[in-house]
Amino acid sequence: MTLKLGVIGAGAIGQDHIRRCMQTLSGSRITAVNDINPDNAGSAVARYAADARIFDDPHALIRSDDVDAVIVTSWGATHEAFVLATIAAGKPVFCEKPLATTAEACRRIVEAEMKHGRRLVQVGFMRPYDAGYRALKATLDSGRIGEPLMLHCAHRNPRVGKNYTTDMAITDTLIHELHVLRWMLDDDYVSAQVLYPRKSGKALEHLRDPQIVLLETARGTRIDVEIFVNCQYGYDVQCEVIGELGIARLPEPSAVPLRSEAARSEAILMDWKERFIGAYDVELQDFIDGVRAGVLRGPDAWSGYCAAVAADACVAAQTSGAVTPISLPAAPAFYR
Amino acid sequence: MTLKLGVIGAGAIGQDHIRRCMQTLSGSRITAVNDINPDNAGSAVARYAADARIFDDPHALIRSDDVDAVIVTSWGATHEAFVLATIAAGKPVFCEKPLATTAEACRRIVEAEMKHGRRLVQVGFMRPYDAGYRALKATLDSGRIGEPLMLHCAHRNPRVGKNYTTDMAITDTLIHELHVLRWMLDDDYVSAQVLYPRKSGKALEHLRDPQIVLLETARGTRIDVEIFVNCQYGYDVQCEVIGELGIARLPEPSAVPLRSEAARSEAILMDWKERFIGAYDVELQDFIDGVRAGVLRGPDAWSGYCAAVAADACVAAQTSGAVTPISLPAAPAFYR
Amino acid sequence: MTLKLGVIGAGAIGQDHIRRCMQTLSGSRITAVNDINPDNAGSAVARYAADARIFDDPHALIRSDDVDAVIVTSWGATHEAFVLATIAAGKPVFCEKPLATTAEACRRIVEAEMKHGRRLVQVGFMRPYDAGYRALKATLDSGRIGEPLMLHCAHRNPRVGKNYTTDMAITDTLIHELHVLRWMLDDDYVSAQVLYPRKSGKALEHLRDPQIVLLETARGTRIDVEIFVNCQYGYDVQCEVIGELGIARLPEPSAVPLRSEAARSEAILMDWKERFIGAYDVELQDFIDGVRAGVLRGPDAWSGYCAAVAADACVAAQTSGAVTPISLPAAPAFYR
Amino acid sequence: MTLKLGVIGAGAIGQDHIRRCMQTLSGSRITAVNDINPDNAGSAVARYAADARIFDDPHALIRSDDVDAVIVTSWGATHEAFVLATIAAGKPVFCEKPLATTAEACRRIVEAEMKHGRRLVQVGFMRPYDAGYRALKATLDSGRIGEPLMLHCAHRNPRVGKNYTTDMAITDTLIHELHVLRWMLDDDYVSAQVLYPRKSGKALEHLRDPQIVLLETARGTRIDVEIFVNCQYGYDVQCEVIGELGIARLPEPSAVPLRSEAARSEAILMDWKERFIGAYDVELQDFIDGVRAGVLRGPDAWSGYCAAVAADACVAAQTSGAVTPISLPAAPAFYR
Ligand SMILES: NC(=O)c1ccc[n+]([C@@H]2O[C@H](COP(=O)([O-])OP(=O)(O)OC[C@H]3O[C@@H](n4cnc5c(N)ncnc54)[C@H](O)[C@@H]3O)[C@@H](O)[C@H]2O)c1
Ligand SMILES: NC(=O)c1ccc[n+]([C@@H]2O[C@H](COP(=O)([O-])OP(=O)(O)OC[C@H]3O[C@@H](n4cnc5c(N)ncnc54)[C@H](O)[C@@H]3O)[C@@H](O)[C@H]2O)c1
Ligand SMILES: NC(=O)c1ccc[n+]([C@@H]2O[C@H](COP(=O)([O-])OP(=O)(O)OC[C@H]3O[C@@H](n4cnc5c(N)ncnc54)[C@H](O)[C@@H]3O)[C@@H](O)[C@H]2O)c1
Ligand SMILES: NC(=O)c1ccc[n+]([C@@H]2O[C@H](COP(=O)([O-])OP(=O)(O)OC[C@H]3O[C@@H](n4cnc5c(N)ncnc54)[C@H](O)[C@@H]3O)[C@@H](O)[C@H]2O)c1
Incomplete structure (x- = not known):
């Protein structure tokens, strides 16, 4: 019953979250990684998640049966599309801040989530x-x-x-x-x-x-x-x-x-990276626990929109x- | 060469300054006290300055040969008249804040002091x-x-x-x-x-x-x-x-x-009375030392005006x- | 390759360590629990580790193939026997402080571990x-x-x-x-x-x-x-x-x-339980990581003896x- | 009724106490100064107490009608003799610490003061x-x-x-x-x-x-x-x-x-000189006030002995x- 996570964007914070899930937190493992830069996906997998599969297509990753929930840590401008696609797939998504780069885009995510009828989105505000x-x-x-x-x-x-x-x-x-x-x-x-x-x-x-x-x-x-x-x-x-x-x-x-x-x-x-270092652990553990319990409690899409x-x-x-x-x-x- | 001080206004802070000069500070004594309420003048003299003379007329106090410098601690609205009179008498004056209750009144004091040609006024800003x-x-x-x-x-x-x-x-x-x-x-x-x-x-x-x-x-x-x-x-x-x-x-x-x-x-x-209690001592000692040395260094009339x-x-x-x-x-x- | 842990002594700190391994830490799970008081073992398993097996005999637990390493959290006087038995089984053991209740008993553990030829013991000093x-x-x-x-x-x-x-x-x-x-x-x-x-x-x-x-x-x-x-x-x-x-x-x-x-x-x-609450997590994660990596780095038996x-x-x-x-x-x- | 003080020992702390009485404290002035090194007495008088008389003989200073009370700030080994002489003259004495360099010498001062029948000694413990x-x-x-x-x-x-x-x-x-x-x-x-x-x-x-x-x-x-x-x-x-x-x-x-x-x-x-700088003022003012009021309250000879x-x-x-x-x-x- 370990949660299977797919990560889109294996840059600085993406790699850090991969390490976190594999070495520090309880209840999840990284099964899939995608990055527009394949080297980044490759090095993340090599260092922290040898068994994870590298996806060329982020949307294939989102749909994969081997992915229960998605972590979006690519550049801000790409968040909206990945979050909407994950909602469309009916899967929970942890999206690093910002939820999207414009208020309108955030609003679209809010609408999509409400239409889906159940909370699926947690925004990576860690404070x-x-x-x-x-x-x-x-x-x-x-x-x-x-x-x-x-x-x-x-x-x-x-x-x-x-x-x-x-x-x-x-x-x-x-x-x-x-x-x-x-x-x-x-x-x-x-x-x-x-x-x-x-x-x-x-x-x-x-x-x-x-x-x-x-x-x-x-x-x-x-x-x-x-x-x-x-x-x-x-x-x-x-x-x-x-x-x-x-x-x-x-x-x-x-x-x-x-x-x-x-x-x-x-x-x-x-x-700055040291200032809230403990909060990242608690944040992601809460997402994992929330997904497993079927109830997300962290920062929601509405707060990202606000x-x-x-x-x-x-x-x-x-x-x-x-x-x-x-x-x-x-x-x-x-x-x- | 002890400095002889006359006080106008023997209320809360007036009595405190009288006590200060007689019991704590060096180089001055209170020789004259005036208050529109004679009881206040009387009680101040009885408690702290037995040898001081009680004046019925504040302007007589200002002119008295037994007064080298004046301390004005009456209500704010009365400050202007007493400060101007003391300048007119060519004597130094320590005036509790505010220097005067309007900017124009302060300005008149500034003009009078400049016309006199030498600093005579210290305002009781103690911070x-x-x-x-x-x-x-x-x-x-x-x-x-x-x-x-x-x-x-x-x-x-x-x-x-x-x-x-x-x-x-x-x-x-x-x-x-x-x-x-x-x-x-x-x-x-x-x-x-x-x-x-x-x-x-x-x-x-x-x-x-x-x-x-x-x-x-x-x-x-x-x-x-x-x-x-x-x-x-x-x-x-x-x-x-x-x-x-x-x-x-x-x-x-x-x-x-x-x-x-x-x-x-x-x-x-x-x-609040305890917060700057030490500052009142230093402030008044600086006025006394300044008068005796012929150079006032404390808050000037211009700062009162500003x-x-x-x-x-x-x-x-x-x-x-x-x-x-x-x-x-x-x-x-x-x-x- | 998740580490399978057996716990002997499911009292206050034993239950806390079981919860920790199952809900907070990475890389291990509790597969076996023993307590001289079967109610304690039962309640621990019910609350935190539904899949764990309850052992009546602590020595059977130590030998079990389903146990890679042992956590000893029974009363101090019982530590020596359980630690020696785990060493004899060639398995790593995390033993709550004190390592044993007498210096001689600690000494015997030290001797046994040296004879085994490789570090197997970590003492639960968390500071x-x-x-x-x-x-x-x-x-x-x-x-x-x-x-x-x-x-x-x-x-x-x-x-x-x-x-x-x-x-x-x-x-x-x-x-x-x-x-x-x-x-x-x-x-x-x-x-x-x-x-x-x-x-x-x-x-x-x-x-x-x-x-x-x-x-x-x-x-x-x-x-x-x-x-x-x-x-x-x-x-x-x-x-x-x-x-x-x-x-x-x-x-x-x-x-x-x-x-x-x-x-x-x-x-x-x-x-006191709140004072070092974070340290218990780090301590036990270090034991788990050490066992998995084959190198224990935490407080050793010699420090327990000293x-x-x-x-x-x-x-x-x-x-x-x-x-x-x-x-x-x-x-x-x-x-x- | 300003208190007339004579100082024996115009070294570092002696000069400091002279300055203090003349410029900072209320109710006393320095009328007499003695130092075994006449240059020290001379420079102290020149800097801080122009009207004070320089005594060649400390015992003449103690007896002088122009001295109401004595401050002893010479080297420790000389304190006993000066304090005993001042007690003999029936005058109050402020003696820098130590009261005397041996317990026996302190004891002799204690005896002399008790025999005199009224407290005359304050020791310069400023804490x-x-x-x-x-x-x-x-x-x-x-x-x-x-x-x-x-x-x-x-x-x-x-x-x-x-x-x-x-x-x-x-x-x-x-x-x-x-x-x-x-x-x-x-x-x-x-x-x-x-x-x-x-x-x-x-x-x-x-x-x-x-x-x-x-x-x-x-x-x-x-x-x-x-x-x-x-x-x-x-x-x-x-x-x-x-x-x-x-x-x-x-x-x-x-x-x-x-x-x-x-x-x-x-x-x-x-x-260290800055650490208790405020305490020296309060200490000496208390001695001055005590002498004028006829009741010394500061550190007594017994505390010096203890x-x-x-x-x-x-x-x-x-x-x-x-x-x-x-x-x-x-x-x-x-x-x-
Ligand atoms: N919560 C915080 O404190 C915090 C801290 C740092 C970064 N962030 C956020 O995390 C996100 C990533 O920041 P970072 O510092 O890791 O940046 P980064 O540039 O180091 O990493 C971003 C990664 O995303 C990949 N990527 C970009 N577009 C992609 C796409 N379309 N598909 C797949 N992969 C793509 C890049 O190749 C890169 O590897 C940003 O939104 C940033 O604001 C949050
Ligand atoms: N610097 C500070 O922190 C500070 C603190 C308190 C008061 N003050 C200032 O000091 C002044 C006095 O304040 P206070 O608290 O002592 O007030 P107070 O009312 O206690 O005393 C004022 C005294 O002045 C007398 N007086 C009034 N008008 C007079 C007049 N025309 N001639 C003679 N005496 C007169 C009153 O009878 C009274 O005894 C005010 O200007 C106040 O702002 C300054
Ligand atoms: N590191 C720390 O800060 C810290 C804090 C608390 C306790 N401890 C140590 O942990 C140990 C346990 O303390 P606790 O507070 O949990 O005590 P506890 O009494 O709450 O629990 C001890 C448990 O061990 C069981 N037990 C006793 N003898 C047994 C045996 N022979 N076989 C199997 N089970 C047995 C008991 O039935 C009980 O359930 C002690 O050694 C104590 O010193 C360490
Ligand atoms: N309370 C404190 O914190 C504190 C601090 C410093 C010094 N003290 C004490 O004060 C005393 C003096 O210390 P100091 O640092 O000023 O020393 P110092 O050497 O600077 O001054 C001592 C002075 O006494 C003079 N003197 C010595 N013997 C004399 C004598 N027989 N008759 C007349 N004058 C004589 C010396 O010529 C010198 O000028 C010492 O007892 C010392 O312990 C106390």
Whole structure:
């Protein structure tokens, strides 16, 4: 009864998920791999899944009897087609973020899934699986700090390459906050505004960095997110919730407290890949367990659609400088 | 050569400053006290300054040969007249904040002092004397975190009484940030915007609480200040500076680290009076030393004027909801 | 090639390990369970391992073709016989701590394993698998704080029941430090001394609590371990290493930083079972991976023997009050 | 009614106290200065106390009508004679630590003061005036952590010069703990033991460093103090009290929290002179206020004597390696 998984896209995160299923997680194995670049599929199979079959055609993989569920880890622009095809085959699919690159495409997936009549899609937003975010949400839900009124957040990288453009601060970086804060607050965004502080001398010519995004939710909670992708000092994700009775904060990643060279100190991570490393395991195990139990509980297609809509509004706000409304239809009963 | 000080206004902070000069600080004594309420003057003299003379007329006190310098601690609305009279008498004056209640009144004091030709006024903004703010400014000035790009600040009180109105979040609370951040950054404000998050259920009917004030400076630094005067949990002043190379933060007030009842904890102050208690001593000692040395170095009348102008813009922004420009003439050479 | 595991002793930790292998870890499944109390075996199988066979005879389980390796989680006094039998069967065995209840019994296991000629035994000391201890050891090994000169440690429980006796402070509580510190320092103990501070009013009549154990190592490092099993406030494990150049400390377990009710605080765990919960997973996965790869790397029988010898000396020191030598033969080449 | 103070010994701390009285504190001035090295007296007067008279003879200074009270800041070996002479003159005396260099000499001062019939002596142990130690004692006295059972302390310096000998770890370094812990616990020492850990490679040939001193009090509280005077990383004083209900710790000196260069950090002081800089002010102001009010409340001669007796025992324990009893007579009623 081990779950048989097929993977489309054996790049960086695809290979990592293959390794995870084969060496760390319980209850699944990789039986099929496809990549537009056959070398990538080949090397993934050689390293982690000797018994898996390499498919030339991703759609053959999706249909294969040897595949119970599909993991989509190819480039974002290709997600929509693979997710729709897997839904059409009636099989569960774990799709790395983004669900699709436009809100309309996400909407099409939502429609297809509703038409199918049962949840099949889990989106690879991993922060809700992070122990820190879970503990923070548990604190909120306990009522200990009262209703949330404000959130002060930050998403900082040491530096970015020259392909990183101003809008990617939203679509690549903020997208994780857009997803996880909505989950944490159980609330919807209604507007966005973007401020540009004095630019860092460390940012490349073409890039506005840092930026501050101001969000408002349906219940009136105000969120400010500082995005600073050339902060030099570390990969640092901050989230502080100001409630009516008190304040709760995302825990810092664990580090050895040192006293040395005239300072007390704790290391900050430099590499984003280490920050949520534990969350990827929990996320994928939850998908596997969910498929086996017949009930997916992770980030759903609707949340992928909502993140896409909010991101579009933020990108518009980057250009206009104005307070930009975010309008979402009420969540269909299917997703409540 | 002990400095002889006359005090106008022997209320809460007036009595405290009298005690300070007589029992804690070096180089001065209180020789004269005036209060519109003679009981207050009487009790202050009885408790702390038996040899001081009680004046019925504040202007007689200002002119008295037994008064080298004046401390003005009466209600804000009366400050202008007393400060102008002391300048006219050619004597130094320490005036509690606000310097005056309108920007125009502050401007008149600035003009009078410049006309006199020598600095005579120190405004009672004490945060630049706080060891924490000084250490934070020293860190900025060291270049260790590079140029400041953003500031995230908070000014929180456990609760306020029913006389506290929405605009007082600016004129009574934010006013300290308006002064100290300008001093810390050595920069001027150019605009203000005010956001109203979801209101706390703990705030009274008539009060918007919390509020978020967004400021921009001439160099483009973006400042957000959360004002939350019914936060319940403590009197808490936060200031975090995000620089090009790193981040520096205002130290927390010292507290005993405890492990008890399933928690590691440190106490947060509940009473604002304790928060900057050390700073009042340093501030007034600096005034005394400055007068004796003939050179005042503390917060000057210009900084009092700038705070008033910025506060006016913030109050306008509270009503309009719009980004409101703050326009200050360049600082006169006299104040540079 | 999934590893087939047989479990002897399906009590608290036995059931937990069964659940772990079946639901969380990769590469193994439970095929056989034995317990002297058949109800325990039955309930474990019913809840977590429906396909496993229940054995009446633990030795039949050990010999079964359906068992590739054995997990011993019965009471300590029974460990020796089961471990020796598994070695005799030439199969790998994961034995919960203690390896055996006397140093002599541990010694017999060591001899049997050496005679067999290949490592078969892993002892269930899980702290070397804890992320915090690993990070602390990595800091030491990096040379960043120089050679270790002193260790200040504490092992505290909120409270213990009436069956907990004074010597159990060594054999049940300190035993984990005796193992992990030796691993961390890569050094051997040479003496022990025990001090009895003023007794806590919260400790039962018959129990000396707290106690302080002073250890010295072959390289002269001095270790003090406070054992306080009625400390009320939490389950708290501390370890601080003072090196020639600086100090490194075991990280605190992650907790949500709160500001509420006049305090900044972070929760302390009350239940020891939560403290090293992640380490059990890593430990058992390492055993499974080691067996499959043919190379065990976890805590070996020699370390189990050394812990037993050191514990005996500490118990003697509890009674004598004297500095008590700890003498260990040099580690056989087999274990280096 | 300003208090007229005479100072004997215008070296490092003598000059500092002169500056303090003339520029920082309230209610006193320096009217007389003596130093065996006339240059030191001269420079002190020139810099800080132009109106003070320089005395060639310290005993003339003590007797002078222009001296209400005496500050003794000469070398330790000369303290006894000056303190006894000031008592003989019936004047209050603030004597820097140590009160005298032997327990017998301290005892003679105690006898002389009792014979005089009224407290005249304050010893310059400043830690009880440190805000951190006061807050820690207030926590203990509040009952919040229950009765104190154990103390874990450390006294660390970055490095010491070649004149620093092994016994000075007691007489120069530990002496402050011996005084302040007795004050904090309101308890007496009954025994001492000294352990020598592995020696730091950074310590000079002739010096045992670090050392661990184990003290026991009359109520059974166990204290361990790590003394490490070549710890390299900073001047660091630690004190942790383990009580029946919880743990309280000496606060760290305030420092700016930084995020930079892959670390969160706060500076540690390198220079011991900065650590208790605020306490010296409070200590001397308390002496001045006490003299003016006719009631000294600071560290008394008996506490100076007790510290000397305990230090003698610790030095004996350094050599013997044995548990060494500390025997003090009950405190005379005069000192209770
Ligand atoms: N959740 C996270 O934190 C996280 C982190 C990294 C990446 N991602 C997401 O995972 C996805 C993959 O990212 P990556 O970093 O692994 O990229 P990558 O470029 O390393 O790998 C993508 C792989 O997909 C293959 N591929 C592309 N188009 C294909 C197609 N049509 N059919 C089959 N294979 C195709 C490529 O050849 C490549 O091997 C992206 O959507 C990215 O946003 C998520
Ligand atoms: N820097 C700070 O943190 C801080 C803190 C508190 C107050 N303040 C400022 O200090 C001033 C006084 O505040 P307070 O809390 O002591 O108020 P208060 O009401 O306790 O005292 C004011 C005193 O001034 C007297 N007074 C009023 N008008 C007078 C007049 N025309 N002539 C003489 N005396 C007059 C009143 O009788 C009263 O005794 C205010 O400007 C306030 O903003 C500053
Ligand atoms: N590593 C750790 O942190 C940790 C934690 C808890 C327990 N342990 C160790 O695990 C072992 C078990 O502890 P527990 O808490 O699970 O105890 P438990 O009493 O809950 O379970 C022990 C089980 O073993 C069974 N058993 C006893 N003798 C047996 C025998 N001869 N043959 C077959 N079954 C037998 C019992 O019936 C019981 O079901 C002990 O050695 C204990 O020290 C280690
Ligand atoms: N409380 C503390 O933390 C602390 C700190 C430093 C020093 N102290 C104590 O203060 C005392 C002085 O220390 P210091 O560092 O200032 O030393 P120092 O050598 O700098 O100064 C001592 C001064 O006393 C003078 N002096 C010596 N013998 C004298 C005599 N017989 N008559 C008159 N003057 C004499 C010397 O000429 C010198 O100027 C010592 O007892 C020391 O232990 C205490």
